[in-house]
Amino acid sequence: MITPQSTFKSLSKPLKVTGGGNFTAILLENGELYVAGECTLVSREKTAGWCQIEGLFRDVACGWSHIIAVTCEQEVVTAGIGVKGELGLGSKNKTNQFERVLAVQSPGAQVFACFYNTYVQDGGKLYGWGSNTKCQVLSPKSKAVSCPALVYEGKISNVCVGKNSVCFVGDGLIRAQGAIAKYLPQMRSEPVLGEKLELRSMWTSITAFDHRNFRFFGPAGQMQDAITFCKQPPAYAVSCWGTGSEHGVMCCEDRVYCWGWGEHGNCGPTNATTAASLTSGINDQSNTKSGVNMVYITSHQEEVVSCFGGCATTWICIKKTGA
Template sequence: MTYRIYVCGSNGNFQLGLDDNEDRHQLECAQFQFELGRTVDLDIRPVKVACGGNHTLVLLENGQVYGAGSSRYGQLGCFQESLPIFQKLNLPFKVKDVVAGWNYTVFISAYDEVYTCGQGFTGELGLGKIHLQSLPAKIELPYNGRIIKAGSSLHNVVLQFENGELYGFGNNKKGQLLDGPKVLWTPTRLAICAREFALARDFAVFSCDGKLLLQGKDQYGIAERLQTVGKIDRIWAMWSSVHLLSSRQLISFGNNSHGQLAPVTTIGTPAKIAIGSEHGLLAEKFKVFAWGWGEHGNCGRHQKEKSGVRFDYMNEIYTEQHVVEDVFAGCATTWVVVRCRENA
């Protein structure tokens, strides 16, 4: 199999892996550096794209990680100032998951060890009051179970263990993780267990015992709206809105200043959804649609008689012969992973 990653959106510090730093308003193939040269074709399936403020990490199925963009603060775990195209990171462990925040990265190893690197002034490294870590450093976990999910926002992280317990670290100024100190310098057990959770900029949403709970700053009256929703399958959060999947219904609450709330309700199957900082993606087998705030080209070019950066409709950004494997969304960046079909 051959795979490619199509990208568009904000390209500060080369984070799209295109060998320049110009924003893209239509999809192009990210470039990868291998021993035999650079290519857009991958023989190993990409399983995740983790996006920071100006850096990006691609996790492959074999546990290898490739990075592009800024590493000014060590957020790519290397000493180069930046990587203009995706290069393999020299990590001493196999990775099963990776998440990123504004200037930091969190790696989950195949043995459920957690490593962090980059810059963090509010505990997002989980290393105590260390603010800068140029190479991945292992953090001490108070619980040694299997990690089944990791989530991150600009300045905080939550780890979910197989027993349902949640541990968080980083910014807690709005009480988005727990009632307590404004900064969690090391992994701290949260007061609730949750089946699903999502982290926004100033709040977090948890699914606990069939109920949806919002913790933190509720500027848009989301908490009350959450009580009107029944059983949910998935939760996502932009910086200022919440998106729920419930029995194939996509439900959105929160800030809609730039069309962030989903303009459709019924989702077909199979379909994939990705939620970024202030935009969303909906993928079908051969098509991808974007909606929300498209300031940097992350929602493509308007396909309707419209202009500006508000995409309050499903804007088609990909329709080709290759099969869409997955979609990912970051800080005004869009990522479409495709499986190439022969003779297509």
């Protein structure tokens, strides 16, 4: 689709929308978790639409074929397919139900995943597992790390995970492991550190935002860096933003914009889009690469509360403010 379609409604605010290869998970403020698509938690019998997963959760993330979550009982659980160790269950590489990986101590523990890697931030400790062919978990490189391994210990913030890489701020310094590490000298040379720094990862790059400027580190063959050249809308007006597989999304006041790889309609209609496809909402493949492109304008009865990018998908969370 190239025009936004309503897909999920709830009285509770969506805290996070995260996508796997062919599925998506939505975590609500009340702890409820819903999934749609080809997810092993629900795909034993394929059903259309969203399915609620039993239990209450604090965080969730998706890899290519697996899902990881933190329960309200402070346990990290995982499910799906993990032939490269991304389940964290040792030699077990498939499960159709959530299984416990480890317990966490911090009430703010978070999980992160992309492709064949999983990471958990538990206070001052960052754990990781999965593919290790680029030393994204540990050195020296190996085929896989199939159980939780300590990646870093210290004051940690801004963790983000891409394909074969992890990037974070550790003890006041940007750190990177895996495929993205070759851009580390450039990241450290840019004046991006500060209390307002936010890091987001696409599959092969890092975008940094300090609420004044966007900076981009990585390959940009599909205009993934378009936001760094855009002067309108001004960066200070950004209320929320995110990145997907190889595209970005942000909200400025009453408008939502996307940029980057939009081949599947995830960056909305561009100037080349035909009137017929715009009317039907069906993607006509004219938006393979997209500059900063407006995809949504709120009505006077709407407010954008968050936006997220998934695997070739864009998610805009709207709060209805009037009848």
